[in-house]
Each structure stands twice: as structure tokens, then as C-alpha cells.
Amino acid sequence: MAVTLTIIIFVISYLLIISGKINQALVAVSGGVLLLISNIYTWNIAFTRYIDWSTIALLFSMMVLVSITKKTGLFTYIAIRFAQQVKGAPIPLLIGTAFLTAIGSALLDNVTTVLLFVPIILTITKLLQLPSFPYLLTIIFSSNIGGTATLIGDPPNIMIGQAVEHLTFSSFIVHLGPVVVILFICMLLLMILRFRKDFSANKQLVKELLEINPNDYLEKTPMLYQSITVLVITMAGFLLHPVFHIDLTTVAVCGALLLLLLTEKELKTEKVFQEVEWITLFFFIGLFMLVGGLQEVGIIDEVARWIIYLTNGDLPVTAVLLLWISGLISQMINNIPFVAAMIPVIQEFQTYGMTYVDPLWWALALGACLGGNGTLIGASANVVVSGIAEAEGEPISFVRFLKYGVPFVIFSLVVSMIYLYIRYLIPFLG
Template sequence: MLTILTLIIFILTYVVIMTEKYDRALIACIGGVAMLMAGVLTTDTAFLTYIDWNTIALLFSMMVIVTITSQTGIFEYIAIVLAKSVNGRGIPLLIAVSVLTAFGSAFLANVTIVLLLVPIILTLTSMLGLPAIPYLVAVILSANIGGTATLIGDPPNIMIGQAVEHLTFNAFLLHLAPIVFIIFLTTMGGLILLYRKKLKVSAELQQNLQSLKAEVNWNFTLVKSLSVLVITIAGFMLHTFLHLDLTTVAMAGALLLLFLTHDVYKPDEIFKEVEWGTLFFFMGLFLLVGGLEEVGIIDELARGIIFTTEGDYKTTALLILWLSGVLSGFVDNIPFVAAMIPVISEFEDYGMTNLDPLWWSLALGACLGGNGTLLGSSSNLVVAGLAAKSNHPLGFLSFMKIGLTVVIFSLIISTVYIYFRYLIYF
């Protein structure tokens, strides 16, 4: 009976989240508390076992660092300089925006980078008389693809990295960046072919762009912010040599920057800018998935996958890739990965000793699959929300036609990559 009640709470919560009628962080937390009230979880198991505070602290710390750095105006300055460097031409601007988004998403988290860039992009397209939709689509696709390349680029990767100790920042770069680069180039080629006739800019409007000035505070605060940001990313890359975990590096960077800039940016004001909704959404999801694990549903799911693939290593890895890729297109990839992490961990009990190809399959499928629909990733929802507020609504079906096509090609390329790099020897 308790198992059925747990499943009902999980499904109902998820369905309400998908309707987007209510704040998703609120609904996720309500679902988590429902697990407590139903007796599925105790307060101790909820807060000491199932909520991954390392992930929460890592996200919070990166939000603080990026919030302070963004106050200097450096991100807006980079975007406008980039637009001027291509003289406001439509296709080169699309490429520049996509490259900036992909690179930024790899090192600043994709939700953060779209929050910074979308308002700038809407301003640039309006000034140049360009349709905003192609650029918004490019931002969504590039953010999810770029975020796949590193441990901190996309929330699913953060969750996987925190769950598997030996999958370091450098490991993500080494194993995922090469295939991400190929997928990005392929996607950009497709977008250029799709939008090449729509992105024409008159010479007069190009001149208007040159008069646009980006305000950046060229002062010691900017130097402090960029220095701490670079040091923190370097710390991620060297954390195994420093014998520090990623959360410690991120927290140290955030606290250092808060201390160095407290005379300019008060900590209370910075904390107000943190995306608290995202953090509480994670906490609610951890409780929901914790409930499934507590009653044994996760174990049954693991056994079901093993039964379907008959324990074949290659089939299991590719099933996880495609299952996560397809499902992440229609449901937010964060709760899906939260549910799959304990499932893959269970495979060790069934004789699978090297789980790394399964983790890479999950990361690629979940992150790249987020391009399938507007519901597939947190960054997608952020872009859609900002676009709607600016009277540039991004249609669900119109995006899905492009997104699903990109996802299918991405998964095909990833299948070849996973097979020949990891599975051919099994």
C-alpha cells in the first residue's frame, strides 16, 4: 500500500509540474513534504540521506559568483562587442551568439548564461530588424549542447559528478567535449541552412548597431570578479591534485568573491539575486526520488532494465542513451537523472563492474535530449519565459519540430561515439 501511495505522489507531482500552471519549485517541495506526511520518509532520512547538499551548495556557490560578475556588465559588453565584430550581419551574428552561448554554458551553467544573454539578444535583434525566434532557438540548442561538455555546464552533469566520485571535471571534458564539439558543428550547419533566407539586415540598421554602447565598470571590482571566476574554474580542473572536492572549491570561490566585493555589493543584495526557486526545485526532487528509493521502486526499475537487455553491456548502455534522450525531451531532465542515478548505481550488484560508459550515456542522453521540447530543460523554460515577456512567444510545436530533429541526429552521433569509444571492446 505504501509503495502505491509513493508512486501516486510521485506521478501526481510530476504531472502538475508538467502542466506549468503552478511554480514548479513549489509543487516539487509540496510533493517532497507529501512523502514525509505519508510516512514514506522520515525527517532524518529526508535531510540526511536523500537531499544531496553537495549539489545544492555547488549550484548556490556558482550562482553567487556569476551574479556578482554579471553586476559589472562584462557579459553584456562581450555580447555587444561580438555583434559589432560581425557588423550586425544576420548569419554571422547567429554563429557568434551560438558560440558564445555554448562556451558560456560549458563553464557558467546553461541556465545562468541564457538569463544573461537573452535580454541582450532581444535588444540586438530589435535594433537590426531581425526575427528573434531563430536566435532564441539557437540559444536553447547551443546552451544544452554546450552545457553537456563539462561537469558544471548542465544540472544533470552536476548530479552525476556528485554521485560518482571519480568522474571529475577533467573527466567530463575529456570524455564529452569531443563529441559535443562535433554535435555543435552539425547543429550550426542545420540552423544556417534553415534560417539563411530570413536573416537579412539593411546597411542603415547595421550602422545603428555601431552606435550602441555597452556599459561595463572597468574597475578593480571587475578584476576581482574575473580573477575569482578563473581561479574557481581552474580549481575545478585541478581539484584532484589539490585534494579538494568540487563543492569546496566552488564555496571557497563564492566566499572569497563576496569578501573581496562586500564594500561594493552587499551580500544580502547578492543573495536576493540567487535563483532560489531552482535550488528548492532540486530539494523537492531529491525527496521525491528518495521516496521511490525508500520503497524499492528504484531497485525494481534497475532489475527491469537488466531483464530487458538480458544484462548485455552494449545494449544496456545504448538503451540508457536513447531512453534518457527521448524522455528528457518531454520531461525536465533533472528529475529523470535524479531517478536514474540510483538505478545505474544498482547495476554493480548485477555484475557490471565498469559503469563509466553507462554514466556517459546518461549524461549525453539527458543533456542533449533536453533540446527535444521546451519542457526538456530548465534553460529552455527560462528562454521561453523571457521571450513571452518580450512579445516574442516561442511556439511549443514549432520549436519541437526543430528540437526533436536535432535530438535524433545528436543521439545517432552519440551512439556511434559511445559504441566505438567504449563498447566495441566488450
């Protein structure tokens, strides 16, 4: 009965989120509360086991840093400078957006990158009166592809790296970097081919843009220099994570607290908190509760056991099935809980005599990270981009995103499967 009820609540909540008729955060949290009322789990279990407070704290901290920095005009300055460098041309702007997002997502993490970059691109599209959707879609795809390449780029990779000691920062780059580059180039070509007809540069607006002095938008007060300094320190902390092993959330929280303390006289803390995307944070909390229900009644664990049963320990079959299952499931639920369930399963494979399981880790990472491109709730970065865009009056339709996301995920999984076979699995084919 509990399993059936959990599935019903999850499916209804998911359908309501897709419809977009009710606020997504309200739907997700309401679904989570229904699970509590139904005694699927208790508040204590939801808060201590299923809600990922580390992710919530990281998001909150970065939102605080972005909110304060935004007041200084720095993002507007960067946006104008970036747009002027590409002469206001829509396609070079799209290409530049993709490259910067992918590189940022690989070196920092994709959630931090989109928090920093989405306000910039929305400023540019408003200045040039360009459609924002192609750029936001490119940012989401680029962030998830770029984040796949490194240990710190996407939460599933961080979890895998923490679970498997010999998979280092360089290991992820060496093993996942080549396929990431291939997928990024393909994605960029597809975006240009699909949206090139939607772009029309307004010559008058471009002329006005080139005549703007970006320095006029900077508020040259102590808060500007404090914001830049703390942002640089925070980014350095992210980059040095493999060296000092300081948790990314701890770095972000320290950066936010430091900037709040430094700017308290110039910008009151309560004003900063008013700018935080609370809707996005509560949406994440609701999602964690909904997926926690699936974990509580054993549905995710059952999927893991089903994979073992179907593959019977055959490495190539297991790797391919794991890639597709993780890729398809990550479109429907946030990829973090699924990866958490699969890590002990892959470790268990070694007790069945499968001594070399590295291809399974790469299959899980590729499936979970790239599968997140399928829907607006598939990955953390997607939810953040959607929340910022809605707050700025540029909402992204769930269904419209789905039309682009699902086909691209299928394409990405096919490319990844071919890559896995060529690089790792051919020697194991019987």
C-alpha cells in the first residue's frame, strides 16, 4: 500500500510540475507533506536522511554572494563588455555563452556557474531585445556537459569521487574529457542550426550598445571591491578543493558570511535575504522529499537490484544498461539520490568477482550528469536557471524545454555508449 501511495503522490506531483499551472515549489513541497501525512516517513527522517542540506546551503550561499555583487553593477558591466566584444552578434554571443558556461562548470561547479552567468546573459538579451530561451537552453546544456568533465563539476561526480579513492580530479578529466568535448561541439552545432533563424540583430540597438560606456554601470564603492575580492577567494576555494579537501559548501558559506559582514553598513542583511530565490530553494526541498519517498519504500533500491539481475555480472552489458538506466531516470528525478543508491551496488559487484569496475563508474557519471539535460528538474543547475529566469520575467516552459531536452539526452547517451565500448568494453566482449 505504501509503495502504491508513494508512486501516486510522486506521479501526480510530477504531472502538476509539468503542467506549470501551479507554482512548482508549492507542488513539490505539498507532495512531500502528503508523504508525511501518509506516514511514508517522519519529519525527522525527511530532514536528516533525504533533504540534502549541503546542496541547499551551497545554493543559498551563492545566491547571497550573487545578490550582493549584483547591487554593485558588476554583472551589468561584464554583460556589456561581453556583448561589445562580440559586436552584439547573436550567434557569436551564443558560442561565447556556451564556452564560458562549460569551462566555468568544469572548473567550479555547474550550479555556481549558472548562478553567476544567467543574470549576465539575461541582461544582454534584454539590451539587444533577443529571445532569451535559446541562450538559457544553451547555458543548461553547457553547464551539465561541462560539469561532467571533472570531479567537482557536478554533484554526482563529487559523490563518485568521494566513494572511490583512486578516481582523482585528473582521472575524471582523462576519462570523461574526450566524450565531453565531442558532445559539447555537437550541442553547439545543433543549437546554432536550430535557432539561427530566430536571431535578428537590431542594428540600432547594436549601435547603442557599442556606444555605452560599461564603467558607467559600476557603483565604485567599497562594496564593489569587497564583492570582487570575496568572489575571487570563494572561486579559489572551489578550485583548490582537491588540494585542501575543504567541502564546497563550507567554502561557499564562509564566502557568503564574510561578504555579509563586510557590507553590512552599506547593504543591510535583511535586504540581501529578500533577494534570495526562496522559491528555488523550497522547490529543491520538495524534490528531495518526493524522491526520498521513493527511496523510503525501496523503489530506487529495487531498480539497482533489477540491474544486477538482468546483467548477471557481464561487464559490457552492465555498463551499457547502467548508462541508459541512470540517464533515463535522471530525467525524471534529480540525479543525486539515484547516484547515492547506485554507488553501493557497484561496490557490491566486486564481491561477485568483477575486479575491474571503473567502466561502471564512468557509465554512471555519464548517465547521471548528461541525463539531467532531459527536463527542468533533472539536474540542480536546470532548477536554478529556471528559478532565476522566472524571477527576471523570462519563465521557461517545462514542456518546451522537454522538446529539446529529451532528444538531446538520447543523442548524448548513444554517443556515450559508443565511447564506452570503444575505450573500455571491447576487450570484455565474449
